Amino acid sequence: MPDQDHHALFLTWLDEHGSAVLKVARAYTLTRDDTQDLAQEILLQAWRSLPRFEGKASPATWFYRVALHTAMNWRRKDRPRRQKQQPFVEVLDVAAGGFESGDQAEQRETVEQLYRAIHQLPKADAALVLLYLDNLSYREMADILGLSETNVGVKLNRAKKALTALMRERTYDA
Amino acid sequence: MTPDPLQEAWQTQTSQKITVNTDLLLQAVHDSHAQLHGTILGRDIVEIGTAAVMIPVWLIMGYVMALPWTWYLGVPAFLFVAGFMLVDRKRHPQRPPAPEAPLIESTQHSLTQVEHQVWLLKNVFWWYLLPFCIAIGAFFGQVAWRTGGWGAGLVMSAVVALVYWGIYRLNQHAVRKQLEPHRDELARLLAHLKGESDAEAPADYPVLMRANRCEVSPRRRVIAGLCALLILLVGVPPLLFFARWLDRKVSDRFDSRKSPFAAVRWQGPQPDVKVGDEWFTLVSLDDLPASEIVDFTRRTYGDLWRKRFEEDLVEVLTRMGHPPQDTVRLVVQPIGSNEQRTLEGVRMSAENRRAIWEAAQARRREQQPQPSPP
Numbered sequence: 001m002p003d004q005d006h007h008a009l010f011l012t013w014l015d016e017h018g019s020a021v022l023k024v025a026r027a028y029t030l031t032r033d034d035t036q037d038l039a040q041e042i043l044l045q046a047w048r049s050l051p052r053f054e055g056k057a058s059p060a061t062w063f064y065r066v067a068l069h070t071a072m073n074w075r076r077k078d079r080p081r082r083q084k085q086q087p088f089v090e091v092l093d094v095a096a097g098g099f100e101s102g103d104q105a106e107q108r109e110t111v112e113q114l115y116r117a118i119h120q121l122p123k124a125d126a127a128l129v130l131l132y133l134d135n136l137s138y139r140e141m142a143d144i145l146g147l148s149e150t151n152v153g154v155k156l157n158r159a160k161k162a163l164t165a166l167m168r169e170r171t172y173d174a
Numbered sequence: 175m176t177p178d179p180l181q182e183a184w185q186t187q188t189s190q191k192i193t194v195n196t197d198l199l200l201q202a203v204h205d206s207h208a209q210l211h212g213t214i215l216g217r218d219i220v221e222i223g224t225a226a227v228m229i230p231v232w233l234i235m236g237y238v239m240a241l242p243w244t245w246y247l248g249v250p251a252f253l254f255v256a257g258f259m260l261v262d263r264k265r266h267p268q269r270p271p272a273p274e275a276p277l278i279e280s281t282q283h284s285l286t287q288v289e290h291q292v293w294l295l296k297n298v299f300w301w302y303l304l305p306f307c308i309a310i311g312a313f314f315g316q317v318a319w320r321t322g323g324w325g326a327g328l329v330m331s332a333v334v335a336l337v338y339w340g341i342y343r344l345n346q347h348a349v350r351k352q353l354e355p356h357r358d359e360l361a362r363l364l365a366h367l368k369g370e371s372d373a374e375a376p377a378d379y380p381v382l383m384r385a386n387r388c389e390v391s392p393r394r395r396v397i398a399g400l401c402a403l404l405i406l407l408v409g410v411p412p413l414l415f416f417a418r419w420l421d422r423k424v425s426d427r428f429d430s431r432k433s434p435f436a437a438v439r440w441q442g443p444q445p446d447v448k449v450g451d452e453w454f455t456l457v458s459l460d461d462l463p464a465s466e467i468v469d470f471t472r473r474t475y476g477d478l479w480r481k482r483f484e485e486d487l488v489e490v491l492t493r494m495g496h497p498p499q500d501t502v503r504l505v506v507q508p509i510g511s512n513e514q515r516t517l518e519g520v521r522m523s524a525e526n527r528r529a530i531w532e533a534a535q536a537r538r539r540e541q542q543p544q545p546s547p548p
Contacts, residue, residue, distance in 0.1 A: 023187075069280045072363060075356065090193045110183040118328065123359075124366035133184035145367060146276025166182075 006050055008069050014043070017063040019048075024067040027118045027130055028074065032091065032101065040089040042070045056142055060136070064144045084157065115168035125159035132156055223254035234294045244316045244417050247309035254305045266290050278367045285360040292353045294347045303338050304402065310334055311406060311411040321415060432522040434459070434502050436529055440483045443468055445483065446509065449517060454506030457514060461503070462496055470494050484530050488522070500523055 014021075023113070025039035046066045053062055118126050124145075131141045138149045138156075145152065229252050236245045267285075277282070294301075311331065318327030347522045437448035445464060454466040471479040471490055482490055491498050504517040 146278030
């Protein structure tokens with residue numbers, strides 16, 4: 001694939017699946033700086049892996065694989081090395097503004113609660129929950145994780161129970 | 175599948191968004207690619223290049239400083255370490271795992287690589303430090319044996335042991351603080367993905383490690399220490415004895431600086447010689463009268479005749495047409511006795527000649543005028 005095609009394809013996919021990168025980065029980090037650092041590393045890995053993309057998986061599956069793999073191997077200690085890079089990713093807070101409805105505010109609070117709960121899950125369960133929340137099918141989850149669909153089902157049930165329990169705790173705490 | 179409320183909320187999340195500067199991303203890709211290659215190249219240069227540079231340096235140092243042959247045992251040690259690294263690099267290439275592979279597969283790949291790094295650093299003593307320990311131990315031992323400086327040899331060995339201990343501890347620190355936590359995390363993740371109840375690691379662990387955490391148990395630590403000591407004890411002394419034996423053979427065979435006398439002193443023009451622990455007046459050597467040898471040296475070497483007799487006897491006898499063999503026949507007269515004795519098969523040795531030379535050096539130092547106090 002020529003470089004120009006790479007460039008164009010990457011930008012298209014980034015537009016479509018960039019939110020997955022941010023979600024994974026947020027799910028596996030606790031601070032904003034770390035989120036930005038991990039998101040940057042994921043995109044770097046994605047760009048490097050792009051020439052090896054054979055089209056066997058969908059772009060969504062491929063992006064998730066790269067993102068999760070990078071997140072699992074991401075280490076805060078390597079940050080000084082990465083800080084030598086000029087930042088090319090910026091995570092922006094979108095202000096709620098004055099037009100946010102009650103439902104939107106509630107959803108925003110639910111999402112924050114979800115992130116807090118995901119931070120407490122084991123890494124593998126967090127990956128399953130992320131894929132589930134993004135409404136991926138069992139087949140896609142199995143492709144991303146390298147498990148059988150039956151196994152995905154069993155594990156996802158367990159992970160959802162853990163998530164529900166954590167969310168309930170949060171609700172009671174609040 | 176009908177999305178549940180959590181999924182709905184999740185998919186509509188808009189609290190944060192990501193912006194990417196693609197020009198800078200391309201620059202970062204280029205830089206990180208160059209950095210990765212630089213790191214690998216740098217590591218190869220440091221690890222294998224050091225050996226390639228050190229071998230000629232070692233050889234030149236040995237030649238220029240006329241060091242004993244055990245010095246050159248460092249060369250096979252360097253070759254072994256460089257060879258080990260090359261074979262290891264070939265068998266376990268440090269390729270980054272393909273991030274687009276399924277998570278379970280890429281995690282397994284990462285885990286295997288981290289485990290191998292742990293194995294390498296855990297066993298750094300066996301493949302990196304021990305070959306040099308044997309070479310350096312043999313060298314210090316031989317030098318100490320030759321010069322009798324066992325104290326200095328022990329001190330130098332202790333310094334080297336301290337440096338090696340430091341290198342070993344640094345490696346173990348890196349394992350404990352960096353590699354093992356990462357390995358444990360990957361093992362837990364993999365176990366969780368596979369649905370195993372505990373983070374049991376693969377069974378292909380080296381003999382010195384326990385399978386579950388790559389830790390060296392106290393019992394194995396003691397066994398490993400005893401093995402290392404045994405290798406050093408079994409390896410170094412035979413090398414020392416061999417070095418000693420070879421030294422003698424080489425100097426006896428090729429070195430013309432030999433003498434049958436352990437010491438020489440003079441009664442006017444008459445040499446008294448020490449053979450074994452006893453002093454004698456020399457009557458003849460290989461049927462050459464002592465007076466004839468002395469006359470020849472006085473005629474040939476002028477003021478240096480005594481020095482030549484004492485230190486260059488092989489050359490003197492050769493020039494007289496009687497090159498000596500490895501042993502000579504001496505006719506001597508014990509001091510204070512008129513009886514003559516014949517000593518057959520007295521060995522011409524470099525040690526004797528060295529002792530005579532050192533005694534002459536000491537005499538010269540004593541004869542030098544002492545500086546007067548101010």
